[in-house]
Amino acid sequence: MTAEPLDRPARRHDPERRQRIVEAAIGVIAEHGVAGTTHRLVAAAADVPLGSMTYHFTGLDDLLAQAFAVHAERMAVTYEAHFADVRSRDDVVEAVTDLVHGHAGADDRDWAVSYELYLAALRDPALRTVTETWMRRSRSVLEQFVDATTARGVDGLIEGLVMHKVLSTGPVSRAETHEIIARAVRPTTEGAAQ
Amino acid sequence: MTAEPLDRPARRHDPERRQRIVEAAIGVIAEHGVAGTTHRLVAAAADVPLGSMTYHFTGLDDLLAQAFAVHAERMAVTYEAHFADVRSRDDVVEAVTDLVHGHAGADDRDWAVSYELYLAALRDPALRTVTETWMRRSRSVLEQFVDATTARGVDGLIEGLVMHKVLSTGPVSRAETHEIIARAVRPTTEGAAQ
DNA sequence: CATCGCTGTGTACGGTCGTACACATGCCCG
DNA sequence: CGGGCATGTGTACGACCGTACACAGCGATG
Numbered sequence: 001m002t003a004e005p006l007d008r009p010a011r012r013h014d015p016e017r018r019q020r021i022v023e024a025a026i027g028v029i030a031e032h033g034v035a036g037t038t039h040r041l042v043a044a045a046a047d048v049p050l051g052s053m054t055y056h057f058t059g060l061d062d063l064l065a066q067a068f069a070v071h072a073e074r075m076a077v078t079y080e081a082h083f084a085d086v087r088s089r090d091d092v093v094e095a096v097t098d099l100v101h102g103h104a105g106a107d108d109r110d111w112a113v114s115y116e117l118y119l120a121a122l123r124d125p126a127l128r129t130v131t132e133t134w135m136r137r138s139r140s141v142l143e144q145f146v147d148a149t150t151a152r153g154v155d156g157l158i159e160g161l162v163m164h165k166v167l168s169t170g171p172v173s174r175a176e177t178h179e180i181i182a183r184a185v186r187p188t189t190e191g192a193a194q
Numbered sequence: 195m196t197a198e199p200l201d202r203p204a205r206r207h208d209p210e211r212r213q214r215i216v217e218a219a220i221g222v223i224a225e226h227g228v229a230g231t232t233h234r235l236v237a238a239a240a241d242v243p244l245g246s247m248t249y250h251f252t253g254l255d256d257l258l259a260q261a262f263a264v265h266a267e268r269m270a271v272t273y274e275a276h277f278a279d280v281r282s283r284d285d286v287v288e289a290v291t292d293l294v295h296g297h298a299g300a301d302d303r304d305w306a307v308s309y310e311l312y313l314a315a316l317r318d319p320a321l322r323t324v325t326e327t328w329m330r331r332s333r334s335v336l337e338q339f340v341d342a343t344t345a346r347g348v349d350g351l352i353e354g355l356v357m358h359k360v361l362s363t364g365p366v367s368r369a370e371t372h373e374i375i376a377r378a379v380r381p382t383t384e385g386a387a388q
Numbered sequence: 389c390a391t392c393g394c395t396g397t398g399t400a401c402g403g404t405c406g407t408a409c410a411c412a413t414g415c416c417c418g
Numbered sequence: 419c420g421g422g423c424a425t426g427t428g429t430a431c432g433a434c435c436g437t438a439c440a441c442a443g444c445g446a447t448g
């Protein structure tokens with residue numbers, strides 16, 4: 001019985017194939033790392049023939065670059081959305097704490113891909129534009145609520161705390177994270193006081 | 195001591211070969227990343243025959259693990275030495291700022307290896323002990339001068355700021371870094387004051 | 389000094405990779 | 419309705435990888 005007349009021989013002309021391949025690539029990166037990402041693995045994950053890889057992309061570097069670009073864009077959007085309802089300084093602290101503890105849109109898997117991107121960008125200047133844009137955007141979000149210097153501090157803090165949390169085997173105290181963030185956010189440029 | 199009669203045909207029995215291979219491996223990781231680290235490349239860098247690789251190490255994983263262990267140990271020693279003369283809280287701020295800006299014993303290359311380690315540890319639990327030990331030691335150093343929570347904050351801050359600095363194409367303001375660190379270090383557990 | 393055994397090495401094998409490219413396929417136009 | 423052509427794919431090639439392993443060379447031993 002043929003429910004679908006077109007089925008076996010070849011899936012001709014599906015226009016979203018490129019995107020599906022890129023999505024599959026992100027998944028493969030998350031699971032196997034950049035080092036373990038191969039044409040064949042991505043092709044299998046996207047359920048497309050191997051030949052599609054070189055047809056749609058000039059090479060593996062091209063595919064990786066596009067995958068990272070999509071991932072970074074998605075992370076930036078998630079990041080911005082996470083701070084959409086923030087009003088007060090206390091909200092910032094809360095939002096950042098949630099971010100670090102994975103209660104925003106991003107999970108450990110997403111962060112792993114981000115770190116793959118960082119490391120890849122360290123060696124491939126072509127990826128710097130992606131990381132550069134991503135960092136500028138994340139900092140811009142924070143600068144809506146705090147001064148530029150504090151924004152850089154909090155941004156760096158997020159990066160480091162998340163990395164340590166991801167690598168840590170034991171649990172990480174949320175209250176402590178909250179306290180740390182609060183200290184970083186508190187003072188503006190003018191002297192302490194409280 | 196004689197002037198070394200052994201030279202041409204084969205370098206038999208040099209007892210530090212293992213160590214030299216490990217050192218070469220660290221260099222290769224720094225230059226090509228874990229993904230680009232191969233037996234042949236390391237062998238060439240250490241100027242030993244390919245056969246020595248499987249003779250001295252059970253496999254590539256073993257070699258990488260040992261290389262990372264040595265690197266982490268060296269980083270920890272550097273870290274501790276860098277804080278040896280620290281006395282006051284202001285000294286801490288100064289020391290951390292220097293650390294972030296590469297004026298301690300560690301340069302960008304060393305940090306790159308560290309990030310390779312982090313990412314590798316993310317996927318290989320066997321490397322977790324190395325990262326775990328390294329993080330415990332670095333935090334212990336800071337805890338000599340500040341409370342545990344602050345230590346975790348500063349530790350994370352260092353990680354994030356260095357990563358951002360390494361990835362940043364433009365210059366990073368040292369004064370700003372100093373300011374950020376100072377904020378993170380200032381208050382102990384008791385209420386603000388200044 | 390002859391022999392044995394162990395330390396160390398050259399080489400080869402099976403496997404996987406990226407990539408190119410000849411060819412099948414279905415659409416469109418005349 | 420039939421042929422030309424752009425789109426898409428199966429397959430094969432050369433390169434490089436990790437690893438095993440038969441063997442070469444030296445030092446110790448009797």
